Amino acid sequence: MPDVKEVVFHADDFGWSPGINEGIIDSHQHGILTSTSVIATMPGLKDAVRRRDEAPSLGYGAHLSINLGRPISAPESVNLLLDQNGFFQYSYLYHLRKSSNKTYLDQVRREISAQLVKLGDLGFRLDHVNSQSHTHMIPPIRDLFQEVLQEFSIRHLRRSVEPWHGRPRIRNPMNFVKCLTLETLDTFGSTSPGRVQFVGIRHSGLMDTQTMVNYLRHLKSGTWEIASHPGTGELDDDSLYPQSAVRHMRSANRRLEWGALVSNEVQTALHEAEINPIRFSDIG
Secondary structure (H helix, E strand, O other), rough: OOOOOOEEEEEEEEEEOHHHHHHHHHHHHOOOEEEEEEEEOOHHHHHHHHHHHHHOOOOEEEOOOOOOOOOOOOHHHHHHOOOOOOOOOOOHHHHHHHHHHHHHHHHHHHHHHHHHHHHHHOOOOEEEEEEEHHHHOOHHHHHHHHHHHHHHHHHHHHHHOOOOOOOOOOOOHHOOOHHHHHHHHHOOOOOOOOEEOOOOOOOOOOHHEEEEEEEHHEEEEEEEEEEEOOOOOOOOOOOOOOOHHHHHOOOOOOEEEEHOOHHHHHHHHHHOOOOOEHHHHHHH
16 A cells, blocks of 8 residues: 555664663653664663563664674774774774775674674564664675674664655754765665665754654655654763763753653654554564
């Protein structure tokens, strides 16, 4: 049926911190959230595992990281991914520059495979993959991700490109830069459009109630992922992380996005638009 609208309402970052985990669990229990992706390299993972049973119908994927947190692999085996303190290199440009280096790519393969194994060992049944800061959109890294996902029998890899037309105006200039950069990277390498269309960069960090309602009212037919970042904005210890990452974790807008996912206005707009909320595992 051509007019069917299916949406995976998704939250990245499960496992970043207890505050983010709280926002995600509550957005599923009391709101429209159907899916999340788990980051294995951050200190909130233990809390995420502890709380997983509170959301048995939530879909889980892997939020693979090569630029935030500590590696799952032995540090000496992924040294090209790390800074002098043993944390992942945070700079997107660093990973873009290194992506032509075969040894670097071998280490990326080793690390993302280790993260997938760890999440599986912890009991997560993974139905999709995306990455911290969309690093998987760097063409050589994207090709590698696709190969590894085949090995793990995971079907869905996010294509982090969203339509330019028919969307609310971009309020953060940096989000415009992100959109343009990712669309440019998408033109290189062996990418394909895929079935699941994506929304989440244009208003990353700003997916408040009115913005979400606007998207739902104007959504075209098809299968979509709409990503947001709910949370409390609280972080136990920020001393070891890049300040730009800390600002994102501590942002008061996380509470606004959380509020949108549980708001009556958004739930009303969803029903009026006759949108079917789904998980990635529900996609045929």
